[in-house]
Structures are given as structure tokens and as C-alpha cells.
Amino acid sequence: MKKNIIAMNATIMIGLGSILAAPSAYAESISDLEQKKASIQEKRSGVEADISTTSEKINKLQNKQLSAEEQIAAIEAEIAASTKKIDAKNAEITQTKEDIEGLKAEIKVLQDRIAKRNDVLKERALSFQESGGDLNYVEVLFGSSSFSDLIDRVGAVAAIAEADREILKQHELDKKELEEKRKSVEKKLASLEVAKAELLQIQKQQKQQKQQKAALVKKLKKQTKKEEDSKMGLEEEKANLAAQEKAIKSAINLEKNRLAELEAARKKAAAEAKQRAAQEAAAQAAQAAQAKKQQSSSNSNSSSSHSSSSATSSSQAPASVSSAPAVSSGTFTRPSSGYVSSTMGERWNKKHAGVDIAAGGTVPVVAAADGIVSRSYLSSSYGNVVFVTHNINGQTWTTVYAHLSSRQASNGAVVAKGQQIGIMGNTGHSFGQHLHFELHKGEWNYAKSNAVNPLNYIPN
Ligand SMILES: [Zn+2]
Structure with a gap:
């Protein structure tokens, strides 16, 4: 169409x-x-x-x-x-x-x-x-x-x-x-x-x-x-x-x-x-219940309690499901929750054309703005990657979501700002689970000459 x-x-x-x-x-x-x-x-x-x-x-x-x-x-x-x-x-x-x-x-x-x-x-x-x-x-x-x-x-x-x-x-x-x-x-x-x-x-x-x-x-x-x-x-x-x-x-x-x-x-x-x-609320409730149980058992064992116990126990719990970040009111919203593990710029003598956002567990990745999926495929370097093309007030933008564990958006799909398009992963040329996110003012090209720093556009 x-x-x-x-x-x-x-x-x-x-x-x-x-x-x-x-x-x-x-x-x-x-x-x-x-x-x-x-x-x-x-x-x-x-x-x-x-x-x-x-x-x-x-x-x-x-x-x-x-x-x-x-x-x-x-x-x-x-x-x-x-x-x-x-x-x-x-x-x-x-x-x-x-x-x-x-x-x-x-x-x-x-x-x-x-x-x-x-x-x-x-x-x-x-x-x-x-x-x-x-x-x-x-x-x-x-x-x-x-x-x-x-x-x-x-x-x-x-x-x-x-x-x-x-x-x-x-x-x-x-x-x-x-x-x-x-x-x-x-x-x-x-x-x-x-x-x-x-x-x-x-x-x-x-x-x-x-x-x-x-x-x-x-x-x-x-x-x-x-x-x-x-x-x-x-x-x-x-x-x-x-x-x-x-x-x-x-x-x-x-x-x-x-x-x-x-x-x-x-x-x-x-x-x-x-x-x-x-789901997150349910997981948190389950964690809280387990923590309480552990606390009562440690109380009965008369061992000293420590604040890190819940963190330890949560790491032992089944993989947690992270929530997507709240959709922000700006032009672009944050594509996933997590911390910025690598910023844009020179890295290992190679240009890093985007930011890396890392988090553990099952982390949803969402479209940064309304647009159309221009590509959704498995790349040897990007891994599972989704390209979304946007047109905002006459300006074309392209966002790239790489290293996904799975993709939930197919070529040509219309996606809304904040709509889930995949799950954070470690596919392609990646070392550890993270989202590699690129923002291009204009079309994506091999030289990535249109790449801009996403941190100037999305809430940190
Ligand atoms: Zn990266």
C-alpha cells in the first residue's frame, strides 16, 4: 500500500x-x-x-x-x-x-x-x-x-x-x-x-x-x-x-x-x-513475598540481615521482565530502559555512530517515534536489526535498533512512538546484551554521515 x-x-x-x-x-x-x-x-x-x-x-x-x-x-x-x-x-x-x-x-x-x-x-x-x-x-x-x-x-x-x-x-x-x-x-x-x-x-x-x-x-x-x-x-x-x-x-x-x-x-x-x-508488578510482588519469606527464615536462624539480600535473591529469581521506559513528550522517546554503556564517538579507532544502552533480563525495545519499518532483518554485524524511517515536520529521520534477540516489526509496518519492535539482545557483532541505537538526520548511509548523537534527542 x-x-x-x-x-x-x-x-x-x-x-x-x-x-x-x-x-x-x-x-x-x-x-x-x-x-x-x-x-x-x-x-x-x-x-x-x-x-x-x-x-x-x-x-x-x-x-x-x-x-x-x-x-x-x-x-x-x-x-x-x-x-x-x-x-x-x-x-x-x-x-x-x-x-x-x-x-x-x-x-x-x-x-x-x-x-x-x-x-x-x-x-x-x-x-x-x-x-x-x-x-x-x-x-x-x-x-x-x-x-x-x-x-x-x-x-x-x-x-x-x-x-x-x-x-x-x-x-x-x-x-x-x-x-x-x-x-x-x-x-x-x-x-x-x-x-x-x-x-x-x-x-x-x-x-x-x-x-x-x-x-x-x-x-x-x-x-x-x-x-x-x-x-x-x-x-x-x-x-x-x-x-x-x-x-x-x-x-x-x-x-x-x-x-x-x-x-x-x-x-x-x-x-x-x-x-x-x-507482569513487572507481579514479578515485584513475587520478589517481595520471597524476600519476606527469606527474612523470616533468617530471623528464625538469628543471622544478621543485609540490605543486599533482596538484590542477591532477585538475581537468583527467574529472568526479570523490564518495563519499557515511559514514552516521553519530546520528538523521540527512549528506545529502551537501561544505562548508557557507550556514547557516540571514536571507539577502538572506529567511529561509533550511536549509543549503547545496556540492561539485564528481557528488555523491550520500542520505536523512538512514529514511523514505518524500512528494514527488519538479520545482519552479520548489526545482528537482528530494525530500521525505522520517520518524517517529522518535513524532515526525514532514520533510527536503527541493533543486536536484538528478536524482532517484532516487519518491513513496511507502521509503528507508533513507544510501540515495541523487539527485545534487547546480543546478536551480530556484539559482546554482551545491549541495544545499539543510531539516529540519522536523513537517510541511513554506509558512511553514516547523517548520524547525530541520540543523547541530544532522547531523555537520558
Ligand atoms: Zn554500539
Whole structure:
């Protein structure tokens, strides 16, 4: 369970507080976690607000895009209509040009006819003047039977000439009419060209409008994409925050479980202390009874009594059970009863990284502070040894209890200050029953560079 917490701590990197905290630190770490949870919830609701703002932005952009696209469709319809008009104008222009060509041809024919007739008339008039008429006229005139007939015939010749002139005149009129028609059609063509140019101008503007709208749609699409990307990022952030929140929630639950575990450990420690006290009281009562019996027997033997008799007799009594020292109010309590047989410092040219506490009999060894058993094993030098890791107000401490005859704490166990973790012994590199006790400010290391003098921290 602790390992899971450590793993989670490392994974989510939100510093769930120390696992190895003292009781007050446990509560602190829970409130710390609650605070972190609240801050994550706050962040998440901030992210949710950002997401809804972004969604609104996206909606607006999409509406703008939709309206721009509708406008483009309308402009396209206008362009199609103007194209149709331009096509009609083009057809009209083509037709008018053809009409003009037709008129030109008609005029040409008429012009030729006029020119030919003119020539004929000129010739006819010339020969009539020079010879008083051409052969036909002479024949006409000489064929006359009488003068009056001749007059009539001359009149007829003149009438013929007159008729020719009339035809010619009519031709001229026709030609003039055609010219006018041509002029009017050419005028029509010019106005058609103007109308077409206007239509082309309008269409040019329509195409420009369409281009602008298309550019706007492109821009809107780009903006929408950007907002959608940012929304996606926010959704991811939201998911991460939710995961963190979930992790913190389970961390809080585990922390609460640990608190309960520690509470159980404390109760167990208290019960054990009470039991030890009762056993000791019973042993003392037994000793007192024996002493009284001895005294009465010595009285009957009339031998002198001495104060050391009870000590002698107690040494002969079954191995006594010592009580654990009373749990002190400081940061660390004394790990066992007994006297300090060796202090910290140089000893036999070797650094002594802790203190030795010696006592006879069955001497309980207790945890100096709340913590977690980081190691409990049989070492060739330390003998039966228990390492406890503590976290007190953010500071990690490590305590070592060596040369135990037996260990009562397994790896990973939560132990309370004053809870029994073993019995004083003489295992490993030890000469005589004692507890070798080390206190490290920080982690234990082979050089024991973090070792501090325990006598500065525990009651002597
Ligand atoms: Zn020692």
C-alpha cells in the first residue's frame, strides 16, 4: 500500500506529502491533499470555463462562415445571371454585326447598280447630244411617218430619258435609306458594346466580392481550426486534471487508512505497555513475598540481615521482565530502559555512530517515534536489526535498533512512538546484551554521515 502511494506520488508529481509523517504531519498531509484537490478542482473549472468560451467562439466563427458561404452562393447566382446577360448581349452584338454586314452588301449592290445606270444614262445623253440621238433614237425618229409623229417620237425619247432619271433618283433614295439603316444599326451596335462593357464591369465587381468572401471563409476556417485546436488542448488538460483529482482522492483515502493503522498501532503499544507493567508488578510482588519469606527464615536462624539480600535473591529469581521506559513528550522517546554503556564517538579507532544502552533480563525495545519499518532483518554485524524511517515536520529521520534477540516489526509496518519492535539482545557483532541505537538526520548511509548523537534527542 505504501509502495503504491510512492509510485502514484512519483507518477502524478504533485507531491502528496510524505508517507512517513508524524501524526500531526499525517493530518497536515491530508489537509494538504484536500487543498491540492481543491486547487485542481478550481483549475479544472477554470479550464471548463475556457472550453465553453472557446466553444462559443467556434460557434460564432462557424455562423460567420455559414453566412459568408451563403453570400458567396448569392454572388455566384448573380454572376451566373450576369454571365447569361453578357451571353445575350454577345449574341445580339453578333446578330447586329451580321445585319451591318448584310446592309453593307445591299448598299454595295445598289451602289453598283446606280453606277451602271448612271453610265448608261450618261452615254445615252452624250450620243443624243452629238448626233441628235443614238441609232435607236434615229431609227425611232426616222421611222416617223409625219412631223407630228416625229414630235411625238422625240417626246417619247425624252420621256424615256426622264424615266431613266426617275429610276436613278429612286435608286439614290434607296441607297440613302440603306445608309441610314446602316447608321442606326451601327449606333445600336455601339450601345450594345457599352451595355456589354457595363455588364462586364458589374461581373468584375461580383467576382471581386466573391474573392473577398472566399478569403473571409478561408480566414474563418483558419480561426475555427485554431480555436478547435485550443479546445482540444483544453479538453486534454481537463482530462489530466480529472486524473490528478482522482489520484489525490485515492491518496486521501489511503492516507486516512494509514491514520487508522497508526491509531491501531498506538492502541497495541499502549496495551503492551500495560501488560508489561502488570507482569513487572507481579514479578515485584513475587520478589517481595520471597524476600519476606527469606527474612523470616533468617530471623528464625538469628543471622544478621543485609540490605543486599533482596538484590542477591532477585538475581537468583527467574529472568526479570523490564518495563519499557515511559514514552516521553519530546520528538523521540527512549528506545529502551537501561544505562548508557557507550556514547557516540571514536571507539577502538572506529567511529561509533550511536549509543549503547545496556540492561539485564528481557528488555523491550520500542520505536523512538512514529514511523514505518524500512528494514527488519538479520545482519552479520548489526545482528537482528530494525530500521525505522520517520518524517517529522518535513524532515526525514532514520533510527536503527541493533543486536536484538528478536524482532517484532516487519518491513513496511507502521509503528507508533513507544510501540515495541523487539527485545534487547546480543546478536551480530556484539559482546554482551545491549541495544545499539543510531539516529540519522536523513537517510541511513554506509558512511553514516547523517548520524547525530541520540543523547541530544532522547531523555537520558
Ligand atoms: Zn554500539
